[in-house]
Amino acid sequence: MPLARIAERLRLIADAENVKISDESLKEIARAGEGSMRDAQSAFDQVISFSGNEIKKGEVEIALGLAGFEMLSPLCRPSARAEPC
Numbered sequence: 001m002p003l004a005r006i007a008e009r010l011r012l013i014a015d016a017e018n019v020k021i022s023d024e025s026l027k028e029i030a031r032a033g034e035g036s037m038r039d040a041q042s043a044f045d046q047v048i049s050f051s052g053n054e055i056k057k058g059e060v061e062i063a064l065g066l067a068g069f070e071m072l073s074p075l076c077r078p079s080a081r082a083e084p085c
Helices: 003-016 023-032 037-051 057-064 069-081
Strands: none
Touching (some): 003 023, 003 037, 023 057
16 A cells, blocks of 8 residues: 555544644654555554654654664764775
C-alpha cells in the first residue's frame, strides 16, 4: 500500500482517538510499517503506548527504535570525508 495512503489512514485514527501528532511523525510511522497497514497501525499503537496522546517526532524515533537525522549525521560525516580504498 502506498505510504501516503497509510499516513492518511493513521491521521484518521489519530483524529478519532484525539491523539496530537504531526503529519511528519505519521509518515515516519507509516514508513516503519513497510507497506503494511496492519504493521503501521501496530507501530502507531506502540508509539501511543510509549508517548500518550501528545506525540513528538523524537518520541516516535525512540519508541520504534529508528535512527533520525540528528543521530546519523555525526556518523556519516567522517565516512564521507574518508579517502577511497
